[in-house]
Amino acid sequence: MGRWSQRLAMPFLEFAGVPSRGRVLDAGCGTGSLTLPLAAHQGLEAIDAVDFAEDFVAALRGRTNDPRIRARQGDVCALPYEAASFEAVYSLLVLHFVSDADRAIAEMHRVLRPGALAAATVWASGGMPSWRLFWDTVLLHEPTAEAIAPVRRPLTSAGELRMAFERAGFMHVVETRLTISMDYADFDDFWHPTAYGQGRFGAFFDALPEKNRDRLRDAVKAAYCAGEREGPRSFPSTALAVRCIA
Numbered sequence: 591m592g593r594w595s596q597r598l599a600m601p602f603l604e605f606a607g608v609p610s611r612g613r614v615l616d617a618g619c620g621t622g623s624l625t626l627p628l629a630a631h632q633g634l635e636a637i638d639a640v641d642f643a644e645d646f647v648a649a650l651r652g653r654t655n656d657p658r659i660r661a662r663q664g665d666v667c668a669l670p671y672e673a674a675s676f677e678a679v680y681s682l683l684v685l686h687f688v689s690d691a692d693r694a695i696a697e698m699h700r701v702l703r704p705g706a707l708a709a710a711t712v713w714a715s716g717g718m719p720s721w722r723l724f725w726d727t728v729l730l731h732e733p734t735a736e737a738i739a740p741v742r743r744p745l746t747s748a749g750e751l752r753m754a755f756e757r758a759g760f761m762h763v764v765e766t767r768l769t770i771s772m773d774y775a776d777f778d779d780f781w782h783p784t785a786y787g788q789g790r791f792g793a794f795f796d797a798l799p800e801k802n803r804d805r806l807r808d809a810v811k812a813a814y815c816a817g818e819r820e821g822p823r824s825f826p827s828t829a830l831a832v833r834c835i836a
């Protein structure tokens with residue numbers, strides 16, 4: 591987990607900014623792609639991190655012995671913190687997966703001190719050409735994969751994130767686009783994590799007859815290579831981000 595979120599974390603923090611001191615929260619921390627870069631800011635006195643998934647929280651705890659980091663299991667829609675506790679709250683690639691994003695954003699507002707910073711980012715709808723290439727090819731050859739294909743998620747079109755934070759009462763909401771490069775060393779680097787990973791496609795692929803698996807792999811490889819020699823490829827990928835003041 592976290593290959594691309596680690597890469598997005600830096601431009602996200604540059605856009606959002608980090609307070610010079612105080613206590614901050616990573617809401618939906620996963621395994622810590624944002625929590626750990628936050629800890630590089632030595633002036634911060636406490637870095638809280640919360641995620642629904644206990645195993646991710648455990649993985650984050652295993653990645654750091656920084657005493658300022660306090661990771662715990664919890665729901666971003668009912669943050670387990672007192673009101674007005676933080677100088678900043680961040681959310682990296684979480685809000686488009688949350689069942690009630692408005693509730694989560696209201697919770698971000700509640701736990702911030704007045705005048706403190708909130709920032710969030712989500713992948714933009716259509717912003718990941720490598721996924722488009724992958725899924726277009728899969729669906730052409732295995733139409734039943736429609737049942738597991740990614741759907742358009744809330745907050746992923748321009749303006750939606752900004753409006754959601756404005757609705758929650760945040761001020762000075764600024765939305766931008768952040769673009770990172772998704773780089774693959776070769777086709778296997780592109781194919782393996784998805785085809786043999788723990789995600790829904792991994793299970794779907796595993797259940798296919800061998801000849802379908804071979805045909806699908808060859809088709810995705812042909813799309814990846816696009817008539818050129820097999821080798822490294824880079825796909826610019828775009829996220830939407832907001833920063834604002836409580």
Ligand SMILES: C[S@@+](CC[C@H](N)C(=O)[O-])C[C@H]1O[C@@H](n2cnc3c(N)ncnc32)[C@H](O)[C@@H]1O
Nearest residue numbers: 595618619620623641642643665666682683684
């Ligand atoms: C794509 S991951 C991003 C994780 C991390 N921020 C990163 O960028 O690596 C989405 C995360 O949101 C968490 N999540 C989804 N809904 C949540 C909720 N209601 N409360 C807390 N965490 C939630 C998931 O458990 C997962 O760790």
